[in-house]
Amino acid sequence: MDVAIKILSNKNLISITYKLVTLVMIVWLAWGLASLTWLVAADAEANSANLNNSFLAQQQNKHAPISYDLRSLRKLHLFGKPQEFTKSKQSKLANIKAPETSLKLKLMGLRRGSGGISSSAIVEGPDKKQNIYYIGDKLPSGGALVEEIFIQHMIISRQGKYETLTLFSVLNTKKVVESEKEQIITPSFTDLTNSAFITKKLNKYKKIALKEPSALISVVGVQPLLDGDDFIGYKLSPGIDSRFFQKAGLKRGDVLTSINGVKLDSPNKALSLMSSLALSSDLDLTVDRGGNILSFRYTFK
Numbered sequence: 001m002d003v004a005i006k007i008l009s010n011k012n013l014i015s016i017t018y019k020l021v022t023l024v025m026i027v028w029l030a031w032g033l034a035s036l037t038w039l040v041a042a043d044a045e046a047n048s049a050n051l052n053n054s055f056l057a058q059q060q061n062k063h064a065p066i067s068y069d070l071r072s073l074r075k076l077h078l079f080g081k082p083q084e085f086t087k088s089k090q091s092k093l094a095n096i097k098a099p100e101t102s103l104k105l106k107l108m109g110l111r112r113g114s115g116g117i118s119s120s121a122i123v124e125g126p127d128k129k130q131n132i133y134y135i136g137d138k139l140p141s142g143g144a145l146v147e148e149i150f151i152q153h154m155i156i157s158r159q160g161k162y163e164t165l166t167l168f169s170v171l172n173t174k175k176v177v178e179s180e181k182e183q184i185i186t187p188s189f190t191d192l193t194n195s196a197f198i199t200k201k202l203n204k205y206k207k208i209a210l211k212e213p214s215a216l217i218s219v220v221g222v223q224p225l226l227d228g229d230d231f232i233g234y235k236l237s238p239g240i241d242s243r244f245f246q247k248a249g250l251k252r253g254d255v256l257t258s259i260n261g262v263k264l265d266s267p268n269k270a271l272s273l274m275s276s277l278a279l280s281s282d283l284d285l286t287v288d289r290g291g292n293i294l295s296f297r298y299t300f301k
Contacts, residue, residue, distance in 0.1 A: 101163035119149035193299040
C-alpha cells in the first residue's frame with residue numbers, strides 16, 4: 001500500500017502516463033480520419049468516372065439519328081382518339097330497295113340535316129296528328145323506327161325489316177291528287193292555277209326560296225303568331241311585291257295556317273316543308289281571315 005501511494009505521488013510518472021495516453025488518442029484519431037478520407041475519395045472517383053462515361057456516351061450519340069416509337073406515341077392519343085372510318089348508315093340505306101310501308105302514315109315534309117342541324121320529317125299518324133320526327137325516333141304506328149331520311153323518302157324499320165315511307169305528294173299519282181283536290185273544294189276555295197301572272201311569279205320566288213329561304217321575307221311579310229303558348233301560324237302582310245300579294249288573293253292580316261295540307265302548328269314545320277315544295281307542282285294555302293277559313297290553290301307549271 002505504501003508502494004502504491006509512492007508511485008501515485010510521483011509527479012514524473014503521472015506526467016509520462018498522461019503524455020502516453022494523449023499520444024495513443026492522437027494516433028487513433030488520425031487513423032480514423034485517414035480511413036474516412038479514403039472512403040470519400042473512392043466514392044468521388046467512382047461518381048467522376050460515371051459522369052465521364054455519361055458525357056462520352058452523349059458525345060458519341062450526339063450526331064446519331066433520333067428514333068421515335070410512333071406506335072407508342074399514337075397510344076397516348078395526344079389529340080384525342082381518332083374515329084374509325086366506317087361506311088355510314090346513310091350510304092348503306094341509300095340504295096336499299098325496301099317496299100313501301102303499309103302502315104297508316106303520311107310523310108308530309110322532310111328536311112335534310114346539315115352541320116349541327118339534324119334531319120327531320122313531318123309524319124301524320126293514324127290519328128291525323130302531325131309531328132316532327134328525327135332519326136331514331138319511334139313512329140306512331142306499328143312500333144316502327146326512323147332509320148334514315150332522304151330528299152323524297154325515309155327508311156323505317158319494323159320487326160327487323162326495312163320499309164320505305166315516301167312523301168305523300170310524290171307517292172300519289174296525279175289522278176289521286178286531283179281526286180283529293182276535288183273533294184276539298186268548298187265555297188271558300190279559290191283556284192288560281194290558270195293565272196299566268198301568279199304562276200310566273202311563283203316560279204321566280206320558288207327558285208329564290210330554294211337558294212335562300214330568308215330572301216322571301218322581303219316579298220311577303222311573315223310574322224309568327226302565338227295564342228298563349230300555342231303556335232297557330234304566320235301573320236301575312238304585303239312586301240315589296242304588293243301586286244303579287246293582292247293578285248294571289250291575300251290580304252294584310254291573313255294568318256297562314258297550312259301549306260299543302262300540313263298544319264303550321266310549329267315554327268319548324270315551315271322549314272321542313274322546303275324539300276317537299278321543291279318537288280310539288282301545286283301550292284295550296286289555307287288562311288284564317290278574321291275567323292273565316294279560306295283556301296287558295298296555285299301552280300308552278
